[in-house]
Amino acid sequence: MKPTNKLFAFVPIIVLAAAFATIGLGHLVHPSWVGEQPETAGYVQKAFGLITDAPHATAELFYSTLENVIILLVGFSWGKYRWNQEHKKFDAEHNIDHE
Numbered sequence: 001m002k003p004t005n006k007l008f009a010f011v012p013i014i015v016l017a018a019a020f021a022t023i024g025l026g027h028l029v030h031p032s033w034v035g036e037q038p039e040t041a042g043y044v045q046k047a048f049g050l051i052t053d054a055p056h057a058t059a060e061l062f063y064s065t066l067e068n069v070i071i072l073l074v075g076f077s078w079g080k081y082r083w084n085q086e087h088k089k090f091d092a093e094h095n096i097d098h099e
Contacts, residue, residue: 023052 026048027034033041036056037049050056091098 026052 030045030048033045033048034052035049036053037046041049090096
C-alpha cells in the first residue's frame with residue numbers, strides 16, 4: 001500500500017475514533033449531560049447534549065449529507081458545463097475539429 005493510500009485510509013478512522021472516544025468519555029464523566037438538555041443548562045452541557053442526542057445527531061448527519069450531495073451535484077454540473085464551453089471556445093480558436 002502506498003503511503004498516500006495509507007493516509008487516506010487511516011485519517012478518517014483516527015478522526016472517528018477520536019470523536020467516539022470524546023463522546024464516550026463524556027458519557028462516563030457527565031452522564032447527566034447526555035441527550036437534549038433543558039434551557040437552564042449551560043452552553044457546554046447543551047452542546048454536549050445535542051452531540052450525544054441520537055435522533056438529533058442522526059438528523060444532522062442526514063441533513064449534512066443531503067446538503068453536500070446537492071452542492072456537489074450542482075457544482076459538478078456547472079463545472080462540466082463550463083469545461084465544455086471552454087473546450088468549444090478553444091477548439092474554435094485553434095481550428096480543431098473533433099470527429
